[in-house]
Every structure is written in C-alpha cells, then in structure tokens.
Amino acid sequence: MYGTVRYTVARRTRDVGIGVAASLLFGIGTFDPVALAGAPLVLGVTAWLAAYLPARRASRVDPLAALRTD
Secondary structure (H helix, E strand, O other): OHHHHHHHHHHHHHHHHHHHHHHHOOOOOOOOHHHHHHHHHHHHHHHHHHHHHHHHHHHOOOHHHHHHOO
16 A cells, blocks of 8 residues: 555656646746746846946956055
C-alpha cells in the first residue's frame, strides 16, 4: 500500500505544481503573447537600469578626486 501511494504521489507532483501555478495566473493563457514578450522585456529593462545607473554615477566622478581620498 505504501509503495503504491508513494509511486502515485511521485507521478502527480508535477501536476500539482502546475495546477497551483495556473490558479495564480488570472486571465493569462498558456501561450499569451503579451505575457511571453512582456516578462523578458521587464526583466531586461530592470537589468539594464541596475547596470546603467551605477555606471553613470561612476563615470561622473573626477578621477583625481577619487585618488586623493585614498
């Protein structure tokens, strides 16, 4: 009995994970083009800002002033 239940649960674990994730996506289909294009776009813009803002601040520092502080 234990082996049968264990085997059944092991086979259905992925199904349960997909069902919990599907319930969190309100009104979004499996192949929704807006979601598929929007998610990488948002992540890309966030990564670009995370790299650009500190680089811009660092490029405005006077190198001689930075060397004098050390």
